Amino acid sequence: MEYFLELLFGGLTRGSTYALIALGYTMVYGIIELINFAHGEIYMIGAFTGLIVAGVLTALGFPAASILAIALVCAVLWAAAYGYTVEKVAYKPLRGAQRLSPLISAIGMSIFLQNYVMLSQTSDFLPFPALTPQFDFMKPFGSIMNSSELVIVVATVTVCIGLTLFIKFTKLGKAMRATAQNRKMAMLVGVNVDMVISATFIIGSSLAAVGGVLIASHVGQINYFIGFIAGIKAFTAAVLGGIGSIPGAMLGALVLGLTEAFATGYVSSDYEDVFAFCLLVLILIFRPAGIMGKEKTQKV
Amino acid sequence: MRTKLHLIVLCLVMAAMLAACSAEEKKADEKADVQTGEVAPAAKLVLGVAGAHSGDLASYGLPSVNAAKLVAAKVNAAGGVNGMTVEVVAQDDQCKPELATNAATKMVSDGVKIVLGHICSGATKAALPIYLESKIVLMSPSATNPPLTQSGEYPNFFRTIAPDDAQAALEVAFAKGLGLTKLAVIHDKGDYGKGFATFCKEFIEAEEGMEVVLFEGVTPGAVDYSAVVQKIKSSGAQGVIFGGYHPEASKIVSGMRKKEITIPFLSDDGVKDDTFIKVAGEYAEGVYATGPMDFSTNPVYQEAVAAHKAEFGTDPGPFFPEAYSAALALLKAVENAGSTDYDKVTEALRTQYVDTAVGSVKFDAKGDAEGVGFAVYQVQSGKYVEIK
């Protein structure tokens, strides 16, 4: 029983990790129908910025609690800036083009950002300080779940609830929903579509940056290549849940994380990815639009 | 058509600006040239360096390029090799076999006679036939797959690192010495890690009273390893042997220690690296790793590390000492042989000892380094200490 619980919470943490990144993927896809391959790199840049800021602050002697807060804010700020710039440079000029051109542009951007960070910083693995506080009340549960994992899960839940409320109740959220539904009509009713798309990228990138700092804090090391696998897994999670749907991304990420954890725990760690992808294929065979996706009716 | 031309011009302009960004390294190269004091076109000795210089395994390949550059600078400052200036030419293969063959053919076409590389055993396997046919000497700082030397098929191949089976044998013997009978063997599904782990498994199963309770691979670069850690715990293992590199090792060890699993963690050469201690921090305490016999007091090694810090501003990465030694060995062999003739150079490598960062070495008939022993180290108070 304890083993089951341990795997369960491990899967939960993993799912939360994927969720933070998957939300960015799904939001961007919902708005402009683009798989943003560079999103994983934004996550990585968020982690690097967090590390750099934390390093500077530590050297300057700031107290620990403020380092986490400031590093998070800075990571979010810069990742949002990168997301905004990437959109303006690589995707905006391609808005009218055929479907695959922005995809290739995204792949090119992903390669560019990876090598940019590798050349500017280093190709080595860099140690990431444990910025999240250690809670005393978690000590007895140490073998099942520890403080940094708890922080990740709580942060994810908060972010998800916040995002859902934002999309549902604010004006910008309404504009996003409108643009996702039908861009031309949104333009006709007076929505500033350019601004909405930029805002989507900014929000998605911020979430990825939060994920980057928290996960790097938990894992303890970063490297210019971490965005790649995290990106693919998160994208799989987003599609699993129904791409374009925010609750779908959260659910998909959770399902994926739990599947991987249980597959490792009860079968074999070698094949955990195979299980994850087989699950994806199975679900998509029976629900072609993902778990929570809506079948787009095709009109002729 | 014109847009394409402009695109190309734009790219060239960008490239020029980016090249300006690497002004620091260029300046260092010029300094080295000035120091040789050679007058105009002296003969050149090209030292090829092949390995993963980009892509996900670049952190294992780039230190060897740095090592080659440092050795070249040092040798040139002392007058070069038989009056020839040493020039380093790097070819990237991203640890992919097909790119490795491209790099190898480029070396052949450029007339390079001595090559330091490749980094990954797979890439080395793909490239060796090409080097063998063109009689080029290849020395690797990190390709540990045993058949590369032991099959006897590649008399042009040498290495400054011991093969997987020697390491595995030592590891298992040490685990036995610690009194561990139930072992969990984990690997990173890579050529090196899985090879080492498979040997460990064989040796453990051959030992009376020792058994492998878990044999699993983890995906490198994954976000979270808690599931494997839980599995280790529930398997009842008394110790963990890990085959692979330091990033995964550090994640698994921290995961284990955070979940209050205190059993010993033993690993291989890829983990016996200061970066592991830096990255794993407090969780690195007590971790065992096999590695070449202690060379931290070796003056050549200390000089190499100091030179790296001075030149590149960071600590050297994985396989740096081995690459430094390989570069020194290759250049010294050419000096001893008096030419770059293949037979003479290989003869020199096999008969004459060279003082390198890993000790005084020469190579046996099959290409493995002699004078490089193996020892088990443990992290104590933040440093690797050899266990006698």
Place this chain on the structure above:
Amino acid sequence: MPYKEYIVSNAINETGQQGMGRFFLSAGCDSIAQAVRKSALAAVWFAFLTFPILVIRVNTIENTIVWRWENMAYIAVAIFLGSFVWRWLLARKELKLDKDHEETPSARLLTTIQSHPVLKFAALGVVALLAGLYPQVFDLYQTNIMISCLVYIVLGLGLNIVVGLAGLLDLGYVAFYAVGAYAYALCNMHWDIGFWFMLPIGAALGTILGVILGFPVLRLRGDYLAIVTLGFGEIIRLVLENWGDVTMGPSGISNISRPGFFGMKMTISDSTIYMYYIMIGLLILTIFSVNRLQNSRIGRAWLALREDEIACQAMGIDKVKTKLLAFALGATWAGMAGVVFAAKTTFINPASFTFWESAMILSIVVIGGMGSIRGVIAGAIILILVPEYLREFAEFRMLLFGAIMVLVMVFRPQGLISAKRKVYTYTATNGAGAAHE
């Protein structure tokens, strides 16, 4: 003339009057002053953007910080100048909006050549001569990378069938490539089966796997199809990696025999040249087959499927058969290319068949021009040969590569050489109207 053309030609006239310099400096803006302001803003923005990563280097163990302020200066200057070029190129792209569907002068030249039989044969003769003499003129390295390029052209042509013609986004194409390569490697290792025997078998295996993979994805559309095919690609790679008993796992399979020539023993350089000619032969076969497929009934069915699936069904085209044929025929070429790849590198391991390979092949198809054979050839040449020629730039190679991909897509989203649709013109003759191709 239509209003849009009037505006466009006026704009071009104006710029002609103002001079190229003025147009360059104030492209996309109202005046030079505004342009300078925009560039200055862009420079400041990028300096801010790249500040943490380019300027600061921390060492958390020793608590040291290294500040590299000169990088900030480089970026500011580069972006300031670069933004003028960027805006100018974008403005030119806007002005040429109408001309997107017209051909570039080079494409027009190609069309003229292809239309006249004499010119066509002359051009083909020149190309054949160049291709034939290539290995004699160039050294081993160049021949070697040209073989790689040819293999990727075949792969691109295969993927072109799936993505370009049938419009099915396949991100796991590398799975078929891997199957072909491993089939040859394993058969060669266990039973010493030769290259020539395995070549058609590899192709057949690719076809079968294409059909198997095609079945589950029949109902999926667009990006769902993409992710499932990506999943398949990864599943195949992971199985190859983990099923060590059969596939030798990550250590790979080495000592795969090269193609034999009536039992002659060949040196590596001779073998490479031989391999080159084999690839040229296979490439001609592929181009011929793809060309015939494109103009066949099934080819038109694919085009219809790509344009509008529902209308396609309404016209009586069997969607299931068409999709399965697309996957199967596309995968055949990958299986064949896989066998050649294994023979060329004589060593394979699962690391050569990752998602990045699929992404590269897809990029070849899209950057070259979807649906067009010449485009795929151009795309392969650029994407495979350019990184090799960029070896001079060593560390910056991949960075430039990524940048080039983005730039080509931004400034020419339809690809370098877009597909040519056959144009039918009716000319009036005596009596009934006649159709000429």
